[in-house]
Amino acid sequence: MDMIVTPTPRLQGTIGALSSKNYTTRYLLVAALAEGTSTIHFPAHSEDSDAMRRCIQDLGATLVEDDQKAVITGFGSHPSDVKELNVGNAGAVLRFLMGIAALCPDVTFVNTYPDSLGKRPHDDLITALGQIGVEVEHENGRLPITIRGGQAKGGSIKVSGAVSSQYLSSLLFLTPMLKEDSEITVIDDLKSKVVIGQTLEVLEQAGIVIHASEDYMHFRIPGNQVYQAKTYTVQGDYPGSAAILAAASVTESDVTVERLPVKSKQGERAVVDVLQMMEVPLTHENDIVHIRGNGKLKAVEFDGDAATDAVLAMVAAAVFAEGTSRFYNVENLRYKECDRITDYLNELRKAGARVEEKQAEIIVHGRPEGVEGGVEINAHYDHRVIMALTIVGLRSKAPLRIKDAHHVAKSYxxxxxHMKTLGAKLEWV
Known part of the structure; x- marks a missing residue:
């Protein structure tokens, strides 16, 4: 389905932030890896988190859920002998479970999104799994991928973090359960280090001991560990809320978003700091962000590596800022559901934005007067692109039609x- 976004001069109201997708998928996984029954309060519901729900049940976990919580009885270190797993279009779920599949005899991850996840490479994780005795069949590093496990042994592992931190997270979930101790050394570089902080936080809550160097480039993991059944509470989601906050910033607004912890390890929390740097009138107290927008913004320069999933929303805000904004160190945006640099900027240009790209940068020449709009744009099946283009539509002179906007359900x-609750003029077609 397509979404028509009609220019909307004012937003007003209060919403609660959705629950964090990143934390939900991690809590679901560690609950499944525990021996016993865990409870997760306020878990997120999205295509990604639902993919994790589906897969952990296929692997032998039981899940009972109501409006407030999920109760999971885990399979521990003995997942079911399942032949196929379907992660949908969820790259993080695929990569996390490629590690866990090393505990199974023979699992094939099927390719149901050939134009999105099916195009994304996983070579670095495949190489790392091979170092601990896991045989992997693949199509040039891409789906379908078959893991022949059961023989995994701890030891010395080298993994590249240059493309994604998810490969490292996958190994951190797996190695504590192996009999032998392990050492993981990150080579090349490590993108999105802040997300590794989230993985380590969740592992510690699940009773797992990992000795990490301060720069997250070297890890010592004792073997023979057992995940403990625990109770978890999922915090509000900054990546999704970034789009709401940016929308409030580019319009006349009086918008409050609740459940956004002031002290959070989510890197996308930086969206609040960036909007303040752009001189957006806002306060952030008691886990509540309150924006009284006047539609006036100043250009900004920002290192986007630690806040990857908020960059597109910040770029959308910068489209209407006074001056030239620069978002740098963002090459890993190219390896997401689509190329979030080239593909996204092409659509912004159609709408009338003045943007440039480099390999690892997005440059935005702001247009405080607004953009023309009045075009149909392709969101490339990418939830982050859909949300960001919606922000642009609010300040376009004519409506934008966003193709296949229902894919926003992947995360939000x-x-x-929520946007309609705040007064946005939106129509499904």
Whole structure:
């Protein structure tokens, strides 16, 4: 389905932030790896987190859920002998479970999104798994991928973090369960280090001991560890809320978003700091962000590596800022559901934005007067692109039609409902 975004001069109201997708997928996984029953309060519901729900049940976990919580009885270190797993279009779920599949005899991850996840490479994780005795069949590093496990042994592992931190997270979930101790050394570089901080936080809560160097480039993991059944509470989601906050910033607004912890390890929390740097009138106290927008913004320069999933929303805000903004160190945006640099900027240009790209940079020449709009744009099946283009539509002179906007459900199924609650003029077609 397509979404028509009609220019909307004012947003007003209060919403609660959706629950964090990143934390939900990690809590679901560690609960499944525990021996016993865990409870997760306020888990996120999105295509990604639902993919993790589906896969851990296929692997032998039981899950009972109501509106407030999920109760999971785990399979521990003995997942079921399942032949196929379907992660949908969820790259993080695929990569986390490629590690866990090393505990199974023979699992094939099927390719149901050939034009999106099916195009994304996983070579670095495949290479790392090979170092601990896991045989992997693949199509040039891409899906379908078959893991022949059961023989994994701890030891010395080298993994590249240059493309994604998810490969390292996958190994951190797996190696504590192996009989032998392990050492992981990150080579090349490590993108999105802040997300590794989230993985380590969740592992510690699950009773797992990992000795990490301060720069997250070297890890010592004792073997023979057992995940403990625990109770978890999922915090509000900054990546999704970044789009709401940016929308409030580019319009006349009086918008409050609740459940956004002031002290959070989510790197995308930086969206609050960036909007303040752009001189957006806002306060952030008691886990509540309150924006009284006047539609006036100043250009900004920002290192986007630690806040990858908020960059597109910040770029959308910068489209209307006075001056030239620069978002740098963002090459890993190219390896997401689509190329979030080239593909996204092409669509912004159609709408009338003045943008440039380099291999690892996005440069935005702001247009405080607004953009023309009045075009149909392709969101490339990417939830972050859909949300960011919606922000642009609010300040376009004519409506934008966003193709296949229903794919926003990958991370934020209620995004358009929340935007309508705040007064955005939106219509499904």
């Amino acid at each position: 199924p209620h995004f358009f409902d």
